[in-house]
Amino acid sequence: MVENRPLANFITHLVLVLGVIAIALPIWITFVAATHDEIRMAQAPLPLWPGNQLWINLKQTLFGTGLSGTETAPVWLMLFNSLSMALMISLGKIAISLLSAFAIVYFKFPFRMTCFWMIFITLMLPVEVRILPTFEVVANLGMLNSYWGLSIPLIASATATFMFRQVFLTVPDEMLESARIDGAGPMRFFWDILLPLSRTNIAALFVILFIFGWNQYLWPLLITTDTSMTTIVMSIKQMLEAAEQSPQWNIIMTTALLAMIPPIFVVISMQKLFVQGLTETDK
Amino acid sequence: MADIKLTDLTKSYGPTEVLHHIEGDINDGEFIVIVGPSGCGKSTLLRMVAGLETVSSGEIQIGGKRVNELEPSARDIAMVFQNYALYPHMSVRENMAYGLKIRKLSKAEINRRVEEAADILEIREYLDRKPRQLSGGQRQRVAMGRAIVRDPQVFLFDEPLSNLDAKLRVQMRLEIRKLQQRLGVTSIYVTHDQVEAMTLGDRLMVLNGGYVEQFGTPIELYDRPASVFVAGFIGSPAMNFVPATSDNGVATLPNDAQVSTSLGGHSGSVLIGLRPEHLIPDDAGAISIDVEMVEQLGANTLLHGTLSGTDHAMVASVAGHVTADGDSQHRFRIAPDLVHLFDLQTEKRLAI
Ligand SMILES: Nc1ncnc2c1ncn2[C@@H]1O[C@H](COP(=O)(O)OP(=O)(O)O)[C@@H](O)[C@H]1O
Ligand SMILES: [Mg+2]
Numbered sequence: 001m002v003e004n005r006p007l008a009n010f011i012t013h014l015v016l017v018l019g020v021i022a023i024a025l026p027i028w029i030t031f032v033a034a035t036h037d038e039i040r041m042a043q044a045p046l047p048l049w050p051g052n053q054l055w056i057n058l059k060q061t062l063f064g065t066g067l068s069g070t071e072t073a074p075v076w077l078m079l080f081n082s083l084s085m086a087l088m089i090s091l092g093k094i095a096i097s098l099l100s101a102f103a104i105v106y107f108k109f110p111f112r113m114t115c116f117w118m119i120f121i122t123l124m125l126p127v128e129v130r131i132l133p134t135f136e137v138v139a140n141l142g143m144l145n146s147y148w149g150l151s152i153p154l155i156a157s158a159t160a161t162f163m164f165r166q167v168f169l170t171v172p173d174e175m176l177e178s179a180r181i182d183g184a185g186p187m188r189f190f191w192d193i194l195l196p197l198s199r200t201n202i203a204a205l206f207v208i209l210f211i212f213g214w215n216q217y218l219w220p221l222l223i224t225t226d227t228s229m230t231t232i233v234m235s236i237k238q239m240l241e242a243a244e245q246s247p248q249w250n251i252i253m254t255t256a257l258l259a260m261i262p263p264i265f266v267v268i269s270m271q272k273l274f275v276q277g278l279t280e281t282d283k
Numbered sequence: 284m285a286d287i288k289l290t291d292l293t294k295s296y297g298p299t300e301v302l303h304h305i306e307g308d309i310n311d312g313e314f315i316v317i318v319g320p321s322g323c324g325k326s327t328l329l330r331m332v333a334g335l336e337t338v339s340s341g342e343i344q345i346g347g348k349r350v351n352e353l354e355p356s357a358r359d360i361a362m363v364f365q366n367y368a369l370y371p372h373m374s375v376r377e378n379m380a381y382g383l384k385i386r387k388l389s390k391a392e393i394n395r396r397v398e399e400a401a402d403i404l405e406i407r408e409y410l411d412r413k414p415r416q417l418s419g420g421q422r423q424r425v426a427m428g429r430a431i432v433r434d435p436q437v438f439l440f441d442e443p444l445s446n447l448d449a450k451l452r453v454q455m456r457l458e459i460r461k462l463q464q465r466l467g468v469t470s471i472y473v474t475h476d477q478v479e480a481m482t483l484g485d486r487l488m489v490l491n492g493g494y495v496e497q498f499g500t501p502i503e504l505y506d507r508p509a510s511v512f513v514a515g516f517i518g519s520p521a522m523n524f525v526p527a528t529s530d531n532g533v534a535t536l537p538n539d540a541q542v543s544t545s546l547g548g549h550s551g552s553v554l555i556g557l558r559p560e561h562l563i564p565d566d567a568g569a570i571s572i573d574v575e576m577v578e579q580l581g582a583n584t585l586l587h588g589t590l591s592g593t594d595h596a597m598v599a600s601v602a603g604h605v606t607a608d609g610d611s612q613h614r615f616r617i618a619p620d621l622v623h624l625f626d627l628q629t630e631k632r633l634a635i
Contacts, residue, residue: 174368177335182382183356192381196372 027260033253034058041249053250061254072239075255078232081150082214083262085231088151089213090206093160097205098198101164102190106176116165123158127219135222145226154219160205167201168194203270204277210266232259285346285359285436285469286311287332292341294327294493301327302493305341309486312467314460316484318474318516323490325473326441332471333439334358346436356385361430362439365446367422369414369429375401376410379429400431403462420451427459431466438463438470444479456482477517481505489513511630514556514623522556522623523597525590529553529624529633538592540569544622546633553633556623559585559600568616572597577607586613 029048033041036051062076103109104116127134134153143149171194179189195202220231230238236259239252267274287309294302302324309315317325330336332343334355343350350358369378376397383393401407404424414422423443430438440459444452460483463470474480480487481501489496489504489512497509501517508514514522527534527542530550534542542555560583562570571591578585584605590597591612599615607613624633 172366172368174364174366175370177330177333177355178362178364178368178370180335181333181355181360181362183385184381188385193370193372199372 030253030256030260033249034257036250038248038250054254057250057254058258061251061258064251072235073227073230075232075235075258077228078230078235079258079262081147081229082231082233082259084147085150085216085220086210086213086262088147089154089216090209092151092155093157093209094202094205096155097157097160097164098190098195098202100161101168102194104161105165105168106186106189119158119161121158122156123162127154131218131222138223143223145224145229149223150216150220150229150231151213154213154216157209160209163201163205164198167198171197200273200277202277203273207266207270207274211263214263287437287469287471288342288344288347289332290342290344292328292331292343293339294324294331294336295339300339300493302331305495307488307495307498309469309471312469314463314470314472314483314485315488316472316474316480316486317488317490318477318480318484319490319496320516321475324493325475325490328490329362329439329441329471329473332437333360333362356382359436360439361433361435361437362441363426363430363443365442367414367426367443367446369422369425371414374411374413375406375417375425375428378414378425379432382429382433396432396434397428400428403431403465404428419447420455423447423455427462431462436469438468440470440472442474443472445474445476452479459483478519481517487517489516491516507632508556508623509632511554511556511625514625514632518558518560520559520585520598520600522558523595524554524556524625525593525595525597526627527553527555529555532619534622534624536570536590536593537595538571538590540571540590542569542617542622543619544624545620546624549624549633552627554625554627554630556625557597557617558621559598561617561621562599562601562615563617564599564601564605564613565616566614568614570597570615570617572599572613572615574607574611574613577605579604588613 029046032047032050034057035054036047037053037056040047040051063074100115100119104112104119138144138149138153141149143152175193175197176189179193184192215233216231217233217237220229220234224230224234232255236252236256239255240247287307289305289307289309292302292305293300305328307315317328319325327336331338332345334350334353334357338351345358345360355362370381373381379397379400380393383396388396397410398407401410404427406421406424406428409417409421409425414425417425423446426443443459444455447455456479459472472483474483481504484501486498486500487504488498491512497504497513499507499509504513504517508517508522511524515524525536527536528551529535529544529546532544532547534544534553534555536542536555544555557570572586572588573591574586574588576587578587583603584601586599586601586605586607588597589595599613625631626633
């Protein structure tokens with residue numbers, strides 16, 4: 001819009017500024033809290049400017065044994081657990097959805113549409129709904145306290161399958177026919193043509209799924225009892241409850257800060273592909 | 284290089300048969316154009332030869348070998364699609380090399396072939412570009428290049444020029460023709476454009492509603508159209524049709540004008556066909572047209588009107604400039620052997 005209306009401009013900017021503050025202020029407070037020592041954080045008022053304890057807090061958080069009075073895994077291990085879980089979930093979801101969408105779009109087999117609708121119906125069954133039977137299955141398979149147990153039940157994804165189906169449907173039929181004349185078999189077509197053509201969509205989905213995986217709370221809580229399998233999102237909650245004395249805000253906030261970094265890194269590094277993947281339509 | 288033989292070929296989608304008993308022998312090195320209106324089954328026929336559609340019944344032979352059950356890649360053909368179907372994420376070079384890579388040719392051989400084809404098509408400087416960085420005409424060349432590098436027995440083209448602008452279309456048409464003559468590869472080319480068909484084809488297969496109306500050289504189709512459909516489809520402006528009664532070499536038009544024909548020994552109701560360009564102005568001629576509109580094309584003039592005393596539309600094409608105002612009557616004659624006669628019921632050509 002090229003109109004110049006001062007009042008409207010003012011209001012739009014005000015809304016934007018308020019939005020930024022609403023999002024950025026908690027992050028700032030987290031950051032500030034991570035730079036002071038325990039004593040300062042226990043006093044009111046809360047500091048608004050960074051102190052000089054960041055390095056010490058980081059070291060203690062990453063490699064220490066958690067809050068004083070509790071015995072938890074060092075945060076580097078939790079970060080590693082979370083990262084493994086998020087990567088396994090997002091890559092697993094992408095791999096499975098790509099293959100099932102490929103089967104549904106490009107192969108004519110009996111009950112093809114039935115399969116599609118069955119996958120589609122699982123949209124209504126996120127892990128929270130089927131948590132008890134799923135736990136039962138995972139426990140019987142002996143996958144408690146393992147990366148497999150953390151990720152496999154979350155891997156099946158109707159949304160991603162549906163999205164890739166839509167992507168594949170936009171690929172012109174002639175692309176397949178051309179590849180058939182060139183002598184490419186189905187899997188070769190998948191690898192050489194379909195995957196590169198879906199590159200940006202895969203990236204966009206990866207960003208979304210990585211964050212989905214990273215933020216899992218309920219399922220890891222249920223399935224891990226061993227402290228060495230704790231994920232970082234779980235641990236923040238536990239830290240708040242665990243301490244008998246007043247919470248060690250500096251450590252908790254440093255952990256929170258560390259927990260934010262991988263998702264931010266993924267979003268920023270894939271930003272360009274992400275936007276392309278969501279907006280580009282022609283193949 | 285190979286000949287192609289289509290025997291009693293039909294294609295059905297479910298209960299609907301879209302191609303009916305197609306027969307055709309295509310000689311080695313021939314350029315065949317399949318032409319017909321949209322939806323008549325041209326692409327379907329071509330795609331059956333390519334192996335992209337199954338054959339419902341009948342047989343396709345390439346080089347004397349039945350190919351009905353063979354995968355497209357095993358038929359030794361190459362196809363150029365209307366939308367080119369280039370792989371968007373591959374460079375021109377990779378696009379052309381892809382099929383060869385799958386066939387596990389050596390790197391050196393692939394490079395040699397790609398560069399040779401690039402030279403023929405003058406696309407060497409674009410080899411490292413992506414298709415989206417090329418113009419329509421250049422993409423068209425790349426699509427041809429991809430066909431050439433395979434060194435196939437048969438080229439198949441499905442309306443490859445219809446996405447180009449008119450000028451480029453004429454230019455590419457000539458180039459395709461020259462290229463085909465140079466390489467001598469048997470080719471089947473599908474188009475709905477009769478001018479393209481006439482200029483390109485050694486022989487034309489005219490399809491209508493899934494039936495072969497006629498299969499012959501452009502001149503045969505023009506001189507001796509086998510049916511009213513072919514007669515109306517080939518030639519521009521289209522042939523005039525008037526019902527008449529034929530009696531031993533004389534046809535009587537609805538306005539009682541009498542035209543001599545070369546069809547002796549036949550009597551009955553017929554449809555006669557008169558090509559606009561065969562009507563010769565002659566004040567003593569039998570055919571009189573009430574001209575309503577004059578179209579000056581420069582080299583010739585089109586006179587649009589009706590057969591005098593009737594409301595049958597008629598067009599005459601006269602060489603040079605003719606000045607005529609609307610509402611004037613013009614008379615024409617026509618040589619007897621240029622009068623085409625068709626059966627009124629079957630719309631088939633009456634023997635001669
Ligand atoms: N996959 C299909 N399923 C059903 N009918 C089809 C299919 N493909 C083509 N047809 C029908 O077959 C006829 C011929 O189509 P096509 O060969 O594409 O015509 P053309 O190329 O001459 O325009 C059309 O009537 C079309 O509706
Ligand atoms: Mg077509």
